[in-house]
Amino acid sequence: MSVQKNLLLICRKAPYGNALPREAIDIALAASAFDQNVSLLFSGDGVWQLLKQQKSDSINSKNHGKVLSALALYGIENIYVDNDSLKQRNLSKDNLLVDTKSVTINEIKALCNNCDTIFNF
Numbered sequence: 870m871s872v873q874k875n876l877l878l879i880c881r882k883a884p885y886g887n888a889l890p891r892e893a894i895d896i897a898l899a900a901s902a903f904d905q906n907v908s909l910l911f912s913g914d915g916v917w918q919l920l921k922q923q924k925s926d927s928i929n930s931k932n933h934g935k936v937l938s939a940l941a942l943y944g945i946e947n948i949y950v951d952n953d954s955l956k957q958r959n960l961s962k963d964n965l966l967v968d969t970k971s972v973t974i975n976e977i978k979a980l981c982n983n984c985d986t987i988f989n990f
Contacts, residue, residue, distance in 0.1 A: 875906045877984040880915035884933040890918055893990035894936050901943040908947035908984070909940070910977065911969070915990075916954045919965040934966050941967075951977065 878897050882889045893909075901907045911919055918933055940948065950969040955961060962971060972980065981987060 873904060873906055874985040875908070875983060876900050876986050876988070877908045877910060877980060878988045878990065879910045879912060880918055880990050881913040882918075882990060883914040884918040889990045890915070890933060891936070893988065894933075894940075896988065897940070897945055898943050901945050906947075907945050908949065908980065909945065910949045910951065910972070910980065912951035912954050912977070914954075916950055916958060916960060919950060919967060919969065920960075921964060921966045937967050949977075949980065 876897075878893050880890060880893050884890050897907045897909055918937065920934070922934075940946075948967055948969045949972045950962070950965065952971045952973055955971065962969060
């Protein structure tokens with residue numbers, strides 16, 4: 870019998886240029902496969918991971934957006950985006966590939982307080 874934990878993965882890095890964004894998603898998918906309650910929060914430059922129509926061909930990297938669009942298939946439905954990070958980058962939820970809940974700094978604090986484990990990427 871496994872104990873279900875509430876995991877929060879905070880994604881702060883742009884989608885390409887290093888392995889951290891992909892590692893965060895891989896951990897989320899693996900945890901979900903073991904019936905853990907997984908939430909993702911995209912903040913800072915991490916909001917770039919959520920953009921529609923990502924083109925990674927020119928940088929020889931797998932398209933990050935394709936993996937994100939499969940999150941619901943793994944039961945990962947708690948996807949949050951820092952509202953201030955969107956505004957600072959002149960983005961809106963209309964620019965995003967997946968359905969997210971926009972959260973304020975106070976909601977982020979509450980989200981963190983309600984999690985058993987937090988991973989920062």
